[in-house]
Amino acid sequence: MRVTTNPQEAAAALAAGHLAALPTETVYGLGARADDPHAIARIYATKGRPADHPLIAHLADIQALDAWGINIPIYAYQLAKAFWPGPLTLVVNRSPRAADFITGGQDSVAVRVSGHPLMREVQQALVLITGDPAIGIAAPSANRFGKVSPTNAQHVIDELGAFTTENDVVLDGGDCEVGVESTIVDCTGDHPRLLRPGAVSLEQVKAITGLPCTTDSKVRASGTLESHYSPVANVELITEDELLDLGFADATVGLIALAHCATPTGVVRLCAPETAADYAQQLYSALREADALQLSTVLAVPPTQTGIGAAIVDRLTRAAHSN
Numbered sequence: 053m054r055v056t057t058n059p060q061e062a063a064a065a066l067a068a069g070h071l072a073a074l075p076t077e078t079v080y081g082l083g084a085r086a087d088d089p090h091a092i093a094r095i096y097a098t099k100g101r102p103a104d105h106p107l108i109a110h111l112a113d114i115q116a117l118d119a120w121g122i123n124i125p126i127y128a129y130q131l132a133k134a135f136w137p138g139p140l141t142l143v144v145n146r147s148p149r150a151a152d153f154i155t156g157g158q159d160s161v162a163v164r165v166s167g168h169p170l171m172r173e174v175q176q177a178l179v180l181i182t183g184d185p186a187i188g189i190a191a192p193s194a195n196r197f198g199k200v201s202p203t204n205a206q207h208v209i210d211e212l213g214a215f216t217t218e219n220d221v222v223l224d225g226g227d228c229e230v231g232v233e234s235t236i237v238d239c240t241g242d243h244p245r246l247l248r249p250g251a252v253s254l255e256q257v258k259a260i261t262g263l264p265c266t267t268d269s270k271v272r273a274s275g276t277l278e279s280h281y282s283p284v285a286n287v288e289l290i291t292e293d294e295l296l297d298l299g300f301a302d303a304t305v306g307l308i309a310l311a312h313c314a315t316p317t318g319v320v321r322l323c324a325p326e327t328a329a330d331y332a333q334q335l336y337s338a339l340r341e342a343d344a345l346q347l348s349t350v351l352a353v354p355p356t357q358t359g360i361g362a363a364i365v366d367r368l369t370r371a372a373h374s375n
């Protein structure tokens with residue numbers, strides 16, 4: 053795959069039916085035009101992802117929501133207005149535009165408007181090329197199925213380069229700001245249901261909609277499989293006290309923890325973020341670094357489980373779950 057920093061080049065590749073890995077504020081996505089079944093089939097092949105796992109359609113703007121959904125509740129519009137463009141995905145009842153090859157045959161579709169400036173340029177360029185203001189870019193995270201999501205262009209090349217062609221591109225937009233995948237909210241019921249925690253918190257969803265936000269959705273989401281986001285190394289969650297008791301470990305053990313936690317003798321410090329937001333931003337690079345160093349184990353002291361901390365604990369727990 054070719055690397056470019058030009059969003060027009062990425063849009064042209066998409067328009068021609070090729071794949072384009074694209075930066076968003078959360079993680080990099082592996083994009084294809086959402087009206088092209090052959091291009092979409094290549095996303096599944098490139099990721100090694102089962103065909104019944106639905107994709108997120110990335111839209112140019114909030115107006116396109118009505119072209120993709122039907123019977124959209126007021127609270128979904130409230131969320132879109134409050135957080136788009138941004139790190140939020142809404143699952144709504146699908147319109148005929150959301151084909152089976154996007155939704156995995158489900159009656160709902162996941163849609164998102166990203167705020168990354170390069171992604172926005174790609175979306176706008178594709179609208180101009182196709183003449184379709186609601187054209188979607190279907191994009192899952194640009195990693196092999198079940199693995200850690202990429203947060204920079206080099207991660208994408210390392211992970212997917214061998215499975216792509218010279219016509220596919222990766223648009224280099226530097227490091228992703230958020231670092232973990234978007235919050236997903238199921239908007240098919242009478243109140244919002246959280247499917248995947250992210251930078252938009254459950255507390256924010258409640259505050260904006262004035263409704264309860266529960267976690268009892270019956271909708272399937274692969275990012276909610278028990279084992280996901282997994283490096284090769286074994287991930288173990290430990291508390292700060294357990295870390296203090298550890299004292300010593302051998303050099304095949306890595307540590308992810310906030311900066312104030314000291315590194316036990318012998319342990320490889322993978323990152324030392326100052327805040328929970330920095331923790332999220334550095335988490336996936338740290339997990340990749342552990343594999344690059346061929347560490348056997350990654351110890352992770354999670355931050356408190358509020359705000360984006362909930363998303364970090366969620367991803368670490370799934371990374372820690374073996375098979």
Ligand code: TXA
Nearest residue numbers: 078080081106160161162192193233234272273274275
């Ligand atoms: O931040 C993100 O959301 C990134 C960037 C690239 O947008 N995308 C991403 O896509 O994480 P992916 O495919 O790796 O994860 C999307 C999740 C999957 O777990 C999928 O099952 C779920 O969204 N999903 C998609 N459509 C759905 C639907 N109709 N109902 C329920 N879940 C859905």
Ligand code: MG
Nearest residue numbers: 192193201275
């Ligand atoms: Mg993913």
